[in-house]
Amino acid sequence: MQFAQTNYKRLTLNMKKLLLLTFTLGIFFTAQAQFPGGFGGGAKKITVTGRITATILDSVTKKPIDYATVSLITVKDNKSVNGGVTDEKGKLSLLNIAPDSYKLMIGFMGYKTKTVLVTTTPSKPDNNIGTIYISGSENTLADVQVQGTKAVIENKIDRMVYNAEADGTNAGGDATDVMRKVPMLSVDVDGNVQLRGGAVRVLINGKPSGTMASSVSDALKMIPAEQIKSVEVITSPSAKYDAEGSGGIINIITKKSNAQGVSGTVNASAGTRQNNGAFNITAKTGRLSVNANLGTNLAYAQNSRVVIVNNTTVIDPVDNTVTANNVSQDGYSKWSRKGYNGSFGADYDFNAYNNISTTVKMNSFSNGGPGAANYIINGAPANNISDMDMTFDNLDWNVDYKKTSKKEGEEFSISGQLSTGKTPLHFSNILFSDLYPNGAATSSSNTGKNKEYTAQTDYTYPFTKSTILEVGVKGIFRDISSTYDNGGAQDFDYSQNVASAYGVISFDLTKKIKFKGGLRGEYTKIDFNTRDNGIETNDYLNLFPSAIISRTLKGNATLKLSYNRRVQRPSQSYLNPFRNTSDQFNIMQGNPQLNPELSDNFELGYSTFIKGSVINASVFYRRTGGVIESSISSTRDGSTNKTLTSYLNVGTAQTYGLNVFGSYNPKPKWTLMSNIGLNTYEVSNTATNVSTGTFLNYNIFARSAYGFGKGYNFELFGVVNSPRRTYQGKTDAMIFYGASFKKDILNKKGSIGINTLNPFTKDLHIQTVNNSITSTGTVFQSQNIYYPLRSFGVNFSYSFGKLKFTEKKKIKNDDIKQDQQQGGMGGVQQ
CATH class of the missing domain: 2.60.40.10 (Immunoglobulins)
Structure with a gap:
């Protein structure tokens, strides 16, 4: 209680200081926007526009x-x-x-x-x-390729855009299925996403959301693929972006638009793996626009088989005695997944220069179910019956004001955001063995709560059409709490406040050479309590420079060179010290002592467009200090050795990489595309004198799409992800493939189709092997997962009205490393 009161006073004081700074700068910028003559210019009379x-x-x-x-x-x-x-x-x-x-x-x-x-x-x-x-x-x-649809891949100067709505193979899937086909991305069996071997920041419409605060892999599964318009892969973010994401930023843009009159879309899919439904409607009259959407996702309960072998030794710190154990288990979990999301937004133009918008979004997602496992514990048999339920509930509320002026490109904005989330978790086990013939029952619950308040103001001033200045300030105030069902040692409170400011300038060096550079400063203050050390405080200031220079070459080609510094702060799932014993022989626990990752990124890229074909190639180097990875160790619980999985700053990583993307049209209605990514993995730690050595990772994506005319389209795709290394072990390669057939109907306002994923392979088999040697003992762990991936489905979509797409600038937080990464909602700022 004392910690909560102290933390509240500190939070209130920090909020007052930052809000005072924001208010003062807001007054200055507002005055500047009212006098669009620029710095030092006189007032101009505003005429009717x-x-x-x-x-x-x-x-x-x-x-x-x-x-x-x-x-x-x-x-x-x-x-x-x-x-x-x-x-x-x-x-x-x-x-x-x-x-x-x-x-x-x-x-x-x-x-x-x-x-x-x-x-x-x-x-x-x-x-x-x-x-x-x-x-x-x-x-x-x-x-010229004339197909009447947008190209699946678009190459822009600072990003690559994957237009999911133009890819028929996405119908009936979820956001995880979409991400697996985006160039430069790799997705593991759990749905965790990496960009060129590095952690990323995932946004939805450029904005964060508390829905993603616990596990982005689970949250992505509740977004129907039909709701996704496109995915932007931003490898060279400017200083205007929050500095989160060592590999870059992924921005998922949903099908949300403004329209004069009433318009909307309806999507539905049913299949052997999951069912999705979505309804979107937009209405606009004069200067007022409102929109709403509802979505739902239901995945059937299917058996996922898990086989784990643990060989552990534990060294007693008192008498140095060594205890060895061997525990193997072969079991299954029969989890179902269900979720829904809804939002309502309003947008109003007071006049040609002033606009206000607000959005409220609610999400609820749950998964879990029964499971059972057979154990061999040092030669003695046992079996366990389990049950688990995890829920994610979240609400986001955004309010954004934007003011423009007669001077083209000048813009001032103020944005506010409130996010609240709740993540209750409950599990139970009944273990039967010779020692417990009637069963030994255990159960536990943990409820995590997250509150986040954000205030931001931005100002853009164009000195000329090519010389543009961007400045802004931002404050983020986070409170995280984790309550154990019995209270006491495992309860956890954590506050994190981040104040930031940035400046970016862009201009033309010559007619063919452009430059954009900037600097962002972020001050972070953290207060948290731990079981052993009570209240602890940490604060640090980081500077994040960024620069990109591009040159236009002959034949629609572009060459660019970029540098930026990025950060990854650990989030609740990494920090929470709650001891999760849902698998009582493989315990999971967060680490509140984690430090953030800091990375420096260099990239040289080349892109060109030749007779309808797109080629994009890049080489990059990334150095990351304080790399955060999951870590296994041995622990003694009663008379049995068990494995403990947590997170550590394991050392410094150096990554060299290459990415090549190409798209080619052998015929006007036939499109071939492929993406090949290579990157090295190497982690070293001078304090422990440990180095993993250098390993090569790769991922390959290939796609073929053909239009037969009269609205008939057929597509094939395949993905190969190489084995992935960590500092303790390796995860096997992953291969999956799919196909879809779609027919346009109702004057191309609707479509029906069928799709399949891994039709000739029932389960996706992934093996992970880890080795750990520490002062407390050793662990060898082999884990085999058989994930039921094969599926067949049908889908239907229909659009009504006349849609008109407009983008609105929105606030965004992208500074937290999540369970691989997080997502959100809003309009991306560039």
Whole structure:
């Protein structure tokens, strides 16, 4: 109680200091935004502005042209004053347009550039041009892939985008299935994600969520694949991003959009492995837009077989006697999984310069079920009956205000976020043996609670179109508690407050060379209690520089060189000292003494577009200090040796890597793509004089998609992940494959399809071997998991209304290392 009161006072004092700083800077930035003449400039009179909207279609197929480039040029002086690109429906919306006469120039590779005259007036500032048709260029049409759908992979200067909605093999799956097919990512059997061999920060629409606070692998399983629009892989984040993620950032963008009128989507899938359902609706009238969605996921209970062999020795610290034990188990767990999520959002434009939006999102997810195992304990048989239930409940509430000015690109925003989560866990065991013929019953419960408050303000000022300054401050206040059912030693309270500020400048060195660099500072203060040492305090200041320089080459090619420093802070699942004995011979426990990882990343990348083909290649080097990995050791419990799995800062890692992605169209309706990633693994520790040596990891992804015409599409894909090394052992390779067949119906507003995953292999067999030698004893552990992956399913989707995609800037926290990593929701800031 004393700790809680002390921690509360410290938290309140830190919040007041940071909020005062945020408020002061907010007043300054607001004043700057009100006077868009820039630094030192005088006030400008705000004139009435409006918007220009249009729809761009192919003149022959009448299909939308997405990502067409549009420039708005004044007639009187022929200067470009605004511009943008069309969305997947061919829609265009240009905001903050002053009354004048303009030329709208529309261009897209393979099409003739088209110019349209348009005029806006003070009495009629908004002008909806309607539909504009553009025609193909005869001399380049042969090189253009015309499929009427967005490319599955898009290569951008700082990221690679995987358009999940254009990939029919995702139908009927969940977010984990989607992530397994994203270039540069590797996903293990539990659903944990790595980017080029490093830990990543996972966001959903650029924003964190408490739903992911306990286990991102479990949380991803509750997101239906049909809700995912695209996945962005950001390998070179600027200093504007929170510094979390040694490998980079993954941003999952869901199918959420604004539309004039009413529009929505319905998706449903049923199969032998899981069932998904999702409903999204958007309504817009004038300057007000509201949207809501509901989703559900149900996975059938299936037997997952687990075979574990433990050979342990324990050294008594008093008399140095050695006790050896051999425990083997062969059992199964029959877990089911169910979850739902829902959200409601509102967005309102007060005028052309001021916008406010809010979103409330709720999630509930649970899994668990019965299990049984046969044991051989030093030659004596025993058996165990178990049951487990884990639940994740979370609520996120975001409020965002954005102010723009007449000066194109100038923007000021204030954002706030509240996240609350609760993760109750309960398990029970009944062990039958010669010592306990009537059964020895044990049970335990643990409830984790998380509260997180965030305040953030950002300001962007364009000195010119190519010279842009971005600055901002942010505060995150976290309280984590873990309560054991019997109270006492295993209760755990943890507070973490992070204050950060950043500055980023981007400009053109020459017409072909661009530069973007910045610096982010983060101050972290931590208070926590432990069983042995009581209340402990830790604080540290880190600086995170970032820089990227890119050069445009001939033939649509780009060369870039980047550097950034990143951090991984351990989260609740890594820190919680609760002793989880759900498997009473393989105990799990967090470590509150963990330090954060710090990494320096260098990357050299090359990308080009040749006649419809995309090639992206990169080499990188990463040095990470204080690497956090799971660790096994031996412990004595009664008369039996047991293994204890926890987390340690094991040493310093050096990683060299290569990634090559390619996409090729042998025919206009046939797409081939592949991604090959290589990276080394090596961890050394000068304090213990231990080195793992150097090992090579690889992952391969291949895909073939063919459109037969009349809405018929067929796809095949396969994934190979190499054996993965850790400082104590190795996990075997993982191979899986799938196929889907889809037919467009209802004038392409709907589709039906069938899909399969690993149809010729019932179980995915993964073996993990670990060896541990410490001062307390030794452990050899062999674990075999037989995960039922084979599945067949059917799916249906339908869209109604006319969707219009718009992105809103949202607050995001991406500074915590989770159970591999975390996710969230909102609009990504760039």
